[in-house]
Amino acid sequence: MTKYTIRKTDINKALKQADIICKRNGLRLTKLRQDVLSLILKEGGYVKAYDLLDELKKIDPSAKPPTIYRTLDFLLEHGFIHKLQSLNAFIGCSHPQDHKECYFLICNNCQKIEECCSKKINNVIKNTTSKNNFVPDQAVLEIAGTCQQCLN
Ligand SMILES: [Zn+2]
Ligand SMILES: [Zn+2]
Missing domain, CATH: 3.30.1490.190 (Ferric-uptake regulator, C-terminal dimerisarion domain)
Structure with missing residues (x-):
């Protein structure tokens, strides 16, 4: 069994890795996607969508719920974050695409x-x-x- 925790030092690594993965797969890691991913990673734990929206509004006051949900869908689809169903919250992945199931x-x-x-x-x-x-x-x-x- 391999155990992972997201450490603060892993945040930059994870962001860099996300960038590499996106480039390799022809995906666009837009500023919005990058901002949301780094907000989730910075949390160091799980975060709810509406808390993310509050944080995002500090960066982009025009952010609306669909903005955050679309971005979360992208990050989920490509394995940069995971959804915790029982908490209805999101958590960053420090080793995206290393694994499918966790x-x-x-x-x-x-x-x-x-x-x-x-x-x-x-x-x-x-x-x-x-x-x-x-x-x-x-x-x-x-x-x-x-x-x-x-x-x-
Ligand atoms: Zn404990
Ligand atoms: Zn993961």
Whole structure:
């Protein structure tokens, strides 16, 4: 199992990587997309769409809800951020396109989120769904509990 956390030092790396990925795939990382991505990464944790909109308005006062949702869709589609379904919030990915599936450990106490990847879990999901003749588009796995720090 590989465990990932987004550190402040990873923000610039993640932004640079997003730029490289976009160039490679002929996508446009517009200023708006870059601004929203860096706002999410700066958060260091999860962030709600309306909080993002408030932050974005400080940069661009004309920003409206569709602005933020369209931008989030782009960032989600290309794996730069993830959506936490149980919290209806977004979190940055420090290693975009390294992985397709991942899961999240959510601390109920300090709200810290750990992004984890496990090939084993992915394989179990793949095997189980194919046994049921089902083709998954995406699997959401969010585990709520208590993190190491809060246990101590
Ligand atoms: Zn990720
Ligand atoms: Zn905690």
